[in-house]
Amino acid sequence: MSNQQPYGEAAGYYNNAPEAANPYGQQQQPPPQQYNAPPPPQYSEKPMFDQAFKIERPKYNDLWAGILFLIVCAGFVVVSGLAIHGYASDKSTFGNGIYDSNSRAGLNTNTIVLFAFILAVAAVLSYSYVFLARTFPKAFIWVTGILNIIFGLVTAIYMLYRHYWSGGIVFLLFVAFWIFAFITWIPRIPFSALLLKTAVDVSKSYGHVFLVSFLAGILGTAFAAYFSVTFVAVYAKYSPEGGNPACSAGGGGCSTAKVTGLLVFITFASYWISEVIKNVTHTTVSGVFGSWYFFNASEQPRAVTRGALKRSLTYSFGSISLGSLLVAIINFLRQIISVARRSEMAQGNVVASILFLVLGCLVSLLDWAVQFLNRYAFSYIALYGKPYFAAAKDTWTMIKQRGIDALINECLLGPVFSMGATFVGFACALLAHLYLEFTAPAYNSNGTYTPVVDAFAFLIGLQICNIFTTPLSSGVDTILVAAAWDPVKMMQNHPDIYHEMVRVYPQVQTAIHA
DSSP states (O other), rough: OOOOBBEEEEEESSOOOOGGOOOOOOOOOOSSSSOOOOOOOOOOSOHHHHHHHHOOSSOOTHHHHHHHHHHHHHHHHHHHHHHHHHHHTTTHHOSSSSSOOOOOOOOEEEEEEHHHHHHHHHHHHHHHHHHHHHHHHHHHHHHHHHHHHHHHHHHHHHHHHHTTHHHHHHHHHHHHHHHHHHEEEEEEGGHHHHHHHHHHHHHHTTTTTTHHHHHHHHHHHHHHHHHHHHHHHHHHHHOOOOOGGGGGGSOOOOHHHHHHHHHHHHHHHHHHHHOOOOOOOHHHHHHHHHHHHHHHTOOBBSHHHHHHHHHHTTTTHHHHHHHHHHHHHHHHHHHHHHHHHHHHHHTTHHHHHHHHHHHHHHHHHHHHHHHHHHHHHHHHHHHHOOOOOHHHHHHHHHHHHHHTTHHHHHOOOOHHHHHHHHHHHHHHHHHHHHHHHHHEEEETSSTHHHHHHHHHHHHHHHHHHHHHHHHHHHHHHHOOOOOOOOHHHHHOOOHHHHHHHHOOOOOOHHHOOO
């Protein structure tokens, strides 16, 4: 196979394209910048993935970020080992179940049982959510919006009934925002449902997308379980409260500063590790959908899932680690704000709760912007193995120049999946809150740990659901960004999908040909 040609030469669309390639008669001009697209295959048999999307000079991009990630993982394992050893050395103090511990030295086995329930609930809700998306794509969008409104309203009413005024008011504000957002969604649902249905159909017939989704979900749940035990063990081992007997075990003495520092580290590490799992899944699935998009049925490459996964874990692993690091930092800041807001809510400080809510919204907007760019940059990285910042810059420029931002803005699936993950997170947080109320562990006799446990339960549910939904959202993202790389391929290889897009959203012609 010859080396990849520049975008216009490979596609024949912007440079001297035949009249038939432009069915709407719009004059096309060469774009200011040329982009790579896979040239027609020149094989006696179907090419492998790494041949179809050949890297000119294979290179381990952003290697420093990959090495730093592995160092953080090793640090997490060391902290976990020391904390769990200290916890296990005096396990009789911390109990073997829900009610058999009177320890006041931080969290104990009661909390591990709670996190086991949360993991089960998060995994079941996440899988059910993906199953609903696969089975009823259009209803899925409606159900997501309505469930979030109902769940938020019920939570607000419950908190107000219990005279938890600050929490009730904050949730009422959330519900008002969700209602406004959902109303603005309604005209955009048909186009989004079509994209989701397309992603589901491709996943069923091409590659091993659902297998990747299942394995990623299992891996994400397993890591969340590991993080939960480590989280409890750090409290149990290093908390100085109540004459903690575990302080005399190996790994150093106890102090509040040590607990805080270790919790900061493992929380940040958990965000980064979860993001890497999610984004390796994303780039793997993007390779599958890119192969489906750029090649017709008789030319599609072989072993695309294996080839895309191999590239994600080798040449592109540093770039994935770097992009995931940026999101992990932002999410960690948001987690700190969430804990502070819940603490102020527990103390009945309405003004401070609202201020932290506003600050959290600003950080969430930053998170949305970075994740928005990451999704499409990782799709580009999946196929062409570019470094992270170069891929992000090229992808953003390409999206703006080709006018695909109109399609991206019209698609609701990013917000829908985020709202679904938030719903799972809130369900886990509510379960944690009720569990602490009804079991009344000794360490939480004055409610000090309620905001912390609620916030981490939310984190676990949110991250698990994000991992489960990544394959479907990755497919949709790849379809959209592939339309920017080579719009004519959609009309050539997938005319039925293109005409259906025109039917539900006529402006797609302008967006693709802009």
